[in-house]
Amino acid sequence: MAIVISGKELATLRRGAMKEEVSTFTEKYGRVPHLAVVLVGEDPGSVSYVAGKEKACIEIGIKNTTIRRPNTISQDELLAIVNELNQDDSVDGILVQLPLPKHMDSDFIINAIVPEKDVDGFHPYNVASLYLKQPGTVSCTPKGIMEILDYAHIEIEGKRAVVIGRSNIVGMPVSKLLLDRNATVTICHSRTKNISEVTSEADILIAAVGKPLFVKADMVKEGAVVIDVGVNRNPETGKLCGDVDFEAVKDKASYITKVPGGVGPMTITCLMENTIECFLKHMEEK
Numbered sequence: 001m002a003i004v005i006s007g008k009e010l011a012t013l014r015r016g017a018m019k020e021e022v023s024t025f026t027e028k029y030g031r032v033p034h035l036a037v038v039l040v041g042e043d044p045g046s047v048s049y050v051a052g053k054e055k056a057c058i059e060i061g062i063k064n065t066t067i068r069r070p071n072t073i074s075q076d077e078l079l080a081i082v083n084e085l086n087q088d089d090s091v092d093g094i095l096v097q098l099p100l101p102k103h104m105d106s107d108f109i110i111n112a113i114v115p116e117k118d119v120d121g122f123h124p125y126n127v128a129s130l131y132l133k134q135p136g137t138v139s140c141t142p143k144g145i146m147e148i149l150d151y152a153h154i155e156i157e158g159k160r161a162v163v164i165g166r167s168n169i170v171g172m173p174v175s176k177l178l179l180d181r182n183a184t185v186t187i188c189h190s191r192t193k194n195i196s197e198v199t200s201e202a203d204i205l206i207a208a209v210g211k212p213l214f215v216k217a218d219m220v221k222e223g224a225v226v227i228d229v230g231v232n233r234n235p236e237t238g239k240l241c242g243d244v245d246f247e248a249v250k251d252k253a254s255y256i257t258k259v260p261g262g263v264g265p266m267t268i269t270c271l272m273e274n275t276i277e278c279f280l281k282h283m284e285e286k
């Protein structure tokens with residue numbers, strides 16, 4: 001049976017350390033970091049993730065403002081909110097919860113956030129910084145995956161890493177982060193032929209495909225490290241599940257993450273880290 005790496009446990013440790021750090025800020029800087037979250041509509045997943053973000057802020061001592069709007073809001077009205085937050089000197093981080101309603105262009109809204117307040121690391125400036133190895137904000141889920149690998153002391157250099165999924169939010173940035181740590185990286189996607197042959201070569205397998213229980217035992221090399229990024233509903237049970245068939249894969253992998261309790265809690269924890277980083281840069285500029 002593989003060792004289960006608990007993202008939840010790591011998140012608790014990191015949040016404890018951040019709480020201590022933030023408790024020194026009022027004396028040093030006169031205030032604590034301030035994260036503004038914009039939630040449009042009432043998608044149940046988004047409502048629950050935003051609640052998780054509010055809870056994490058309270059736990060760590062970060063100030064949080066959540067701006068809620070119905071999904072009938074126009075793109076111009078949302079843009080006006082983002083612009084106001086950009087100009088508000090008391091705000092260090094801005095996050096627009098995704099997905100946005102269909103009548104909105106998410107890229108247009110994300111691009112409107114000033115890069116120095118883009119705690120999600122989704123703005124083209126921050127994306128480019130990652131690819132050019134320049135200072136910038138790294139997006140939360142890929143950052144959390146790397147922190148999980150380091151927490152479990154997984155060697156990355158020289159290993160074959162296979163990432164299933166090429167999204168801008170997870171697949172592409174985590175591939176770059178693994179490459180920067182000298183892994184040999186392959187990205188699989190919906191048009192990859194003989195995908196099991198490719199994934200079976202992975203020492204480190206990252207599943208970010210968005211398909212419930214997609215990764216089966218025959219897709220995994222004996223002793224591989226398997227990181228599950230999926231947050232899906234099991235079509236049969238309706239329960240939360242990942243992209244990896246945990247029960248089938250757990251006896252083949254050496255290390256594995258679970259859903260829930262794996263990558264998810266580290267996404268929110270890295271958001272808190274990014275908010276503190278943006279705050280500290282903001283304070284340095286003053």
Ligand SMILES: Nc1nc2c(c(=O)[nH]1)N[C@@H](CN(C=O)c1ccc(C(=O)N[C@@H](CCC(=O)O)C(=O)O)cc1)CN2
Pocket residue numbers: 048049052095096097098099120140141231240259260261262263264265266267268
């Ligand atoms: N602006 C953003 N929007 C979205 C992001 C993002 O990083 N920025 N990522 C996802 C949703 N997400 C955060 O927003 C997120 C997803 C899952 C979890 C999480 O903790 N999952 C738990 C299970 C939670 C549950 O019970 O439903 C787990 O895996 O243990 C946190 C954050 C899309 N939108």
